[in-house]
Amino acid sequence: MRIPFRLLAAVCILGMVALSFKTLHRNLDIVRVEGGLISGSLQGDVHIFKGIPFAAPPLRDLRWKAPQPVQPWQGTRACLSFGPSPMQAKPVPFSMWSEEFLIPKEPISEDCLYLNVWTAAKSAKEKRPVLVWIYGGGFVSGGSAVPIYDGTAMAKKGIVFVSINYRVGIFGFFAHPELTRESGKNASGNYALMDQLAALHWVQKNIAAFGGDPGNVTIAGQSAGSFAVNCLVASPLGKDLFRQAIGESGASFSNPFPALDKAEQRGLAVGQSLNAPTLADLRKVPAGELMKKSQQAGSGPIVDGYVLPDAIKNIFSAGRENHVALLTGWNENEGLMFGPSKKADAFKKDVMDKYGNDAAAFLSFYPAASDSEATVSQLNLSRDQIFGTQNYTWANMQSDHGCHVYLYRFAHRVPGTGIYANYGAFHTGEVPYAYDNLQFVNRPWTAVDHQLADIMSSYWANFAGTGNPNGKGLPEWPAYHIQDKKIMWLSDQPMSETLPDAAALDLLLQKMNNK
Helix, strand or coil, X not given: CXXXXXXXXXXXXXXXXXXXXXXXXXXXXXXXXXXXXXXXXXXXXXXXXXXXXXXXXXXXXHXXXXXXXXXXXXXXEECECCCCEECCCCCCCECCECHHHCCCCCCEECCCCEEEEEECCCCCCCCEEEEEEECCCXXXXXXXXXXXXXXXXXXXXXXXXXXXXXXXXXXXXCCCHHHHHHHCCCCXXXXXHHHHHHHHHHHHHHHHHHCEEEEEXXXXXXXXXXXXXXXXXXXXXXXXXXXXXXXXXXXXXXXXXXXXHHHHHHHHHHHHHCCCCCHHHHCCCCHHHHHCCHXXXXXXXXXXXXXXXXXXHHHHHCCCCCCCEEEEXXXXXXXXXXXXXXXXXXXXXXXXXXXXXXXXXXXXXXCCCCHHHHHHHHHHHHHHHHHHHHHHHHXXXXXHCCCCEEEEEECCCXXXXXXXXXXXXXXXXXXXXXXXXXXXXXXXXXXXXXXXXXXXXXXXHHHHHHCCCCCCCCCXXXXXXXXXXXXXXXXXXXXXXXXXXXXXXXXXXXXXXXX
């Protein structure tokens, strides 16, 4: 039987197209994910996909609902730029945070449920470790498009790096009796955490197409992102979605989140103040008007009985958290004061009133022989109350439960000029080092800075791969145990040592827990 030439040519062309598509797909130029086909960009050996939808836009009737399935698209979606940052105030540099630590000025929108992937895998057949980054911002700001969250360097170290968006402020944390009834879970309020969980489910279903291993996922976050990681480790809904957790400066053990009934009352009050008594009315309120009510509504996780069935401390105390490897710590100079410091005499009087018989011990940890010394002590006290005691407790509890734990203190003075010159190892200062992103920050970096960034990012990458930060050529980082309290001191010359202020943290915790 003779096959007509035209038919033979057509078959050959179709075969070449199919072969070409398979080759593209295998080489990650085009990837199929939930929703359809996507393409990205190539930077050296790293494939970059930005603005991948992982859920439907949470608009109109989907405002304050659990994230819904992504809406499919036709053809190949070009994922070349970040999706909009979540609804929040316009970013303005302040205090120690220059613009590299903030989201772009635009776009900002309620339509924000997008994620980004960086991978240096050559094909979908590889099974590289996955790290999912959750940003900070006090649960009222932030987004994955912040320059210091770039994933290129980590991809070069063998990690499939994923950064995600989640709703913040009143859009991410808003409880209301009607929302509770509507949910089918008898709960409302934790939409930001549900966004994060939805992104983790997306990773489970889709990351293999990028050469990632869905069975080896690490969640990581800083500040509010670390609080979120703490919540996900505590939540029964996080079960089997990740194997390791990294928490940089944030956890909630001494200051429990509000209960659902209190959060619902706040929601009702917000509705009344907006002349929007029903949920239907509230969903029609312009986003800008709602944002003005964020403080009244409260911004942050809620003990809703569903995502968080109990207070974080109670969940961990009962051993009901997800038992995963943990890398956590805090920074040397991240104390935050929102007003003038007290003079030495006033500070010592406060200490005597609050600590009584323990005042002398307290003042040995936080001395106040002069006004300037009292100011430093108040900053250190703020650091330890907000961050130190919380991440220390987290490390103690998970270590006590038999998990592999690695504790650090970031003490390197981040260089700066002008108004940024004297903040030291400030809050968020470790992030560009941990993910080897100094190039995105306009600071007078030295060889020491670049060396520390290489060491820290290698620790973080190794931990994401194996649950152990150690590797060839790196200073040995001993596991943390309650008995010996060994930590890694991350400074000009990283080294392990015994946690120097454990006694101070223990005293603070004793007082905080006996309120």
